[in-house]
Amino acid sequence: MSAWLRQHRQAFGAALRRLARAAGIMSALVIGVALSLPAGSYALLESLRALTARLTLEPQISVFLPLEARRADAEALGAKLRADRRIGAVRFVSREEALKELKQVAGISEVIAAIGRNPLPDAFVVSASAERVEALAADLGRLPGVAHVQADALWAQRLAALQGIGRVGLGLLAALLGAALVAVTFNTIRLQILTQRDEIEVSKLIGATDAFIRRPFCYFGLLQGLAGGVVALGIVAAVLALLNRELRPLAQSYGASFSFAFPPPADALAIVLLAGVLGWLGARLSVNRHLREIEPA
Amino acid sequence: MVSFSAVAKRYPGGQEALRGVSFSLEPGELAFVTGRSGAGKSTLLKLIPAIERPSSGSVIVNGQNVGALNRAAIPYLRRNLGLVFQDQKLLYDRSVHDNVMLPLAFSSHTPKEAARRARAALDKVGLLAREKANPVQLSGGEQQRLAIARAVVNRPAVLIADEPTANLDAESAARIVEIFVAFNQVGVTVLIATHDQALVARYGKRVLTLSQGRLA
Ligand SMILES: Nc1ncnc2c1ncn2[C@@H]1O[C@H](COP(=O)(O)OP(=O)(O)O)[C@@H](O)[C@H]1O
Ligand SMILES: [Mg+2]
Numbered sequence: 001m002s003a004w005l006r007q008h009r010q011a012f013g014a015a016l017r018r019l020a021r022a023a024g025i026m027s028a029l030v031i032g033v034a035l036s037l038p039a040g041s042y043a044l045l046e047s048l049r050a051l052t053a054r055l056t057l058e059p060q061i062s063v064f065l066p067l068e069a070r071r072a073d074a075e076a077l078g079a080k081l082r083a084d085r086r087i088g089a090v091r092f093v094s095r096e097e098a099l100k101e102l103k104q105v106a107g108i109s110e111v112i113a114a115i116g117r118n119p120l121p122d123a124f125v126v127s128a129s130a131e132r133v134e135a136l137a138a139d140l141g142r143l144p145g146v147a148h149v150q151a152d153a154l155w156a157q158r159l160a161a162l163q164g165i166g167r168v169g170l171g172l173l174a175a176l177l178g179a180a181l182v183a184v185t186f187n188t189i190r191l192q193i194l195t196q197r198d199e200i201e202v203s204k205l206i207g208a209t210d211a212f213i214r215r216p217f218c219y220f221g222l223l224q225g226l227a228g229g230v231v232a233l234g235i236v237a238a239v240l241a242l243l244n245r246e247l248r249p250l251a252q253s254y255g256a257s258f259s260f261a262f263p264p265p266a267d268a269l270a271i272v273l274l275a276g277v278l279g280w281l282g283a284r285l286s287v288n289r290h291l292r293e294i295e296p297a
Numbered sequence: 298m299v300s301f302s303a304v305a306k307r308y309p310g311g312q313e314a315l316r317g318v319s320f321s322l323e324p325g326e327l328a329f330v331t332g333r334s335g336a337g338k339s340t341l342l343k344l345i346p347a348i349e350r351p352s353s354g355s356v357i358v359n360g361q362n363v364g365a366l367n368r369a370a371i372p373y374l375r376r377n378l379g380l381v382f383q384d385q386k387l388l389y390d391r392s393v394h395d396n397v398m399l400p401l402a403f404s405s406h407t408p409k410e411a412a413r414r415a416r417a418a419l420d421k422v423g424l425l426a427r428e429k430a431n432p433v434q435l436s437g438g439e440q441q442r443l444a445i446a447r448a449v450v451n452r453p454a455v456l457i458a459d460e461p462t463a464n465l466d467a468e469s470a471a472r473i474v475e476i477f478v479a480f481n482q483v484g485v486t487v488l489i490a491t492h493d494q495a496l497v498a499r500y501g502k503r504v505l506t507l508s509q510g511r512l513a
Contacts, residue, residue, distance in 0.1 A: 201386070
C-alpha cells in the first residue's frame with residue numbers, strides 16, 4: 001500500500017474514532033434532527049406530487065345533465081361531445097350506474113334508501129389535455145341540455161400552486177439548515193483544534209504539511225455530516241410510518257390508496273451525500289481559519 | 298551544511314536579537330552555541346528550521362535559502378532536520394513509543410518498519426525499556442532523551458538542540474551530551490545551544506559565543 005493511501009487511512013481512522021465518542025455521536029444526532037425537517041418535507045412534497053401527477057395526467061371534465069333529462073337528450077349531447085375535436089375520450093355514466101357506484105361507499109346506501117329515489121343525473125365524463133381544460137369546461141357549460149360542468153383539473157391546479165409554495169419553503173428550509181450544519185461543524189472542529197493545539201504545533205515542527213494536519217478534521221466533518229444524514233433519514237422513515245398508519249383508514253374510507261412514500265434510493269443517497277459534503281465544507285472552513293493561528297515559536 | 302551570513306533578527310516590537318551573525322557548519326561537525334540568557338541562542342537556532350525568519354542576511358541550509366522559502370516548502374525542510382526543543386514539546390496523551398512514531402507518519406515506511414525504527418531510536422537513547430510508559434512518568438533526563446529519540450528517528454543529517462541539559466543534574470547532562478557526541482560520530486551535524494560554559498569546556502569542540510546578539 002502506498003504511503004499516501006496509508007496516511008489517508010490513518011486520518012480516516014482517527015476521524016472515525018473521534019466520531020464514535022459521545023460528543024461526536026451527540027452532534028451527529030443534532031445534525032440529523034435538524035436535517036430531518038427538510039428531508040421530511042421533501043418526502044411529503046414528493047408524495048403529494050406523485051398524487052397530483054396521477055390526477056392531472058388525464059384531466060377529466062364531468063358534464064351533468066338535468067335530472068329530468070331523457071335518454072334521447074343524453075344521446076344527442078353525446079354525439080355533440082364526440083364531434084368536438086378538443087375532446088379525447090367520452091364515457092357515458094348513466095344515473096343507474098352512478099347510483100350503483102355510490103352505493104358501494106360505506107354508509108351511503110342507507111341515505112339513498114331514505115331518499116327513496118335516485119338523486120343522481122346522467123353524466124358524461126370526457127378527457128382533454130390539461131392546458132385546454134378550463135376553456136373547454138366553460139364551452140361545455142354553455143351547451144344546451146347541460147346542467148352543470150365540473151373540471152377535476154381545477155383543484156389539482158390549486159394543489160399544484162400550493163405545492164409550488166411548498167417547494168419554495170422547502171428550498172429556504174434546506175438552505176437554512178444546510179448553513180446550520182456547516183456552522184455546527186465549523187464550531188465542533190474549532191473546539192477539536194483547540195484541544196489538539198499541542199499535537200498540531202508539534203506536527204508542524206516535525207514537518208507535517210497543512211494538508212496532513214487538515215486531513216483528519218476534514219474526514220471528521222465528512223463523517224459527521226454523513227452520520228447526520230443517515231439519522232435524518234431514520235427520523236423521516238419513522239415519522240412517515242406513523243403518518244401512514246394514521247392515514248390508511250382515512251384513505252380507505254375515500255376509496256383511495258394513498259400513502260406517504262420514503263424518498264427513492266437515489267434521493268436518499270443524495271440527501272446523505274449532501275450532508276456529508278456540507279460537513280466537509282464546515283470542517284475545511286474551520287481548519288483554514290484556525291490552523292494558521294497555531295504557529296510554533 | 299548550515300551557513301549564516303550577516304544575519305540580523307529584529308523581533309516585532311524592536312528588540313534586536315541577532316546582529317551581523319556569520320558562521321558556517323561543515324557536514325559532520327559538532328558545535329556549541331553559548332552565551333548568557335538573552336544573548337540570542339534560541340533565536341539563532343530557530344532560524345534554521347524557519348520557525349523564525351531573518352530580518353536581513355541569509356541562512357542557507359542544505360543549499361536552500363531558508364529565509365526566502367515559501368510556506369508550503371517549510372515542512373519538507375523540517376523533515377530533514379532533527380529538532381530538540383528547550384521545552385521538549387512531548388505529547389502526554391500517548392506512550393513514549395507513540396511520541397517517537399510521530400515523525401514517521403510522513404515517511405514512506407510500512408507500519409512495521411516504522412515501529413522497528415522507533416524502537417531502534419529508543420534503544421539508542423536507552424529508553425527501550427520504557428516504550429509503553431507515558432512521558433509524564435519519565436524523569437527530566439529521560440524526557441530529554443525521548444525528545445532526542447523523536448528528533449533522530451527519521452535519521453536527519455542535522456541535529457539541533459536548544460538547552461538540552463537545562464534543569465538536569467551534572468550526570469544526566471553529561472549523558473545527554475554523550476548521546477549527541479555518539480550521533481555526531483556517525484556523521485550527523487550537531488548544533489547545541491547551552492548557557493553552561495563548564496559543560497562546553499569539557500568537550501573541546503567548536504564554540505560559537507553570542508553576546509547581545511553578536512558572535513564574539
Ligand atoms: N518572540 C519574541 N518576541 C520578542 N522578543 C523576543 C522573542 N524571542 C526572543 N526575544 C528577545 O530576543 C532576545 C534573544 O532571545 P533568545 O534568542 O531567546 O536568547 P537566549 O536563548 O540566548 O536566552 C531576548 O532579548 C529576548 O527577549
Ligand atoms: Mg534560549
